[in-house]
Amino acid sequence: MDELRGIVMRAGSRWTDTGIPRVQMVRSEGCADQVYEPMLHLVLQGSKSLSIGEQNLRFDEARYFVVPVHVPATGEVQPDGAAPYLAVSLKLDPTIIASLMAEMHGAGTTPHPTGFAVSAATPELIDAWLRMMRLIDRPNEAPILAAMIEREILFRVLIGPQGDKLREVACADSRLAQVRPAIDWIRDNFAEPIHAEPLAGMVGMSVAAFYRHFKAVTSMAPIQYRKRLRLLKARRLLLFETHDVGKIAYAVGYESASQFSREYARMFGLPPGRDAARFKIALPAEDDVLLAAE
Secondary structure, three states: OHHHHHHHOOOOOOOEEOOOOOEEEEEEOEEOOEEEOOEEEEEEEOEEEEEEOOEEEEEEOOEEEEEOOOEEEEEEEEOEOOEOEEEEEEEOOHHHHHHHHHOOOOOOOOOOOOOOOOEEOOHHHHHHHHHHHHHHHOOOOHHHHHHHHHHHHHHHHHOOOOHHHHHHHHOOOOHHHHHHHHHHHHHHOOOOOOOHHHHHHHOOOOHHHHHHHHHHHHOOOHHHHHHHHHHHHHHHHHHHOOOOHHHHHHHOOOOOHHHHHHHHHHHHOOOHHHHHHHHHHHOOOHHHOOOOOO
């Protein structure tokens, strides 16, 4: 762990590419609001608290979690005393997971996990991550070894308590696969109105089944999912653009600026203007904010 932390101390305050496919690292303090993409996330130092739908989670060092689908989340990271928060992530490639599952006994079962969870990283998983991160300084070896180590990392997770989360990403008949077209549509059209019947029809389900499957995958209802996407996008516009609150409200799909302000304050704890002022004073540069809302 000490060697891993030493490598990741080179990261920036936003997710930093390592030169290794799908592998990123971060050294940060403060905000953790973002739209997470499908990924495996390992905390190396400090802690992170996240709110995903109705779930409130806390991740301490040497613990990991799997995000099988794009999901909007709010929260914060906490350093370990004077030492900053450190983490690494691996973007999930369904084809690699499916190939690995095909070689494993019993990997063809249909997963039905619900919600998100935190798990302790085993020594074997940490060791594989260390060998992966060492490749940053061995660019001639990375094209050959990175793919093998990535499969080992995924294997360690597949045989652990969050294995079903990975299987959900790769299985064609999983609940995630069934509702993914609707999730993608909402992500691409979050400023548009949502109607349950067309979304359910898009994935070939009844409205009741669609809502049930959507919430099982994302921990929130479709309308709540869209609301969080809107508010994360609005916060980014407030921090990095010069538009006023009313224009931003309409840009992200709200018809009422007052409703936007109420929902913004409910999610982030302060009205839009005061929240933006607080962050602009504390974090004058864009790179100082860990915020990746799409």
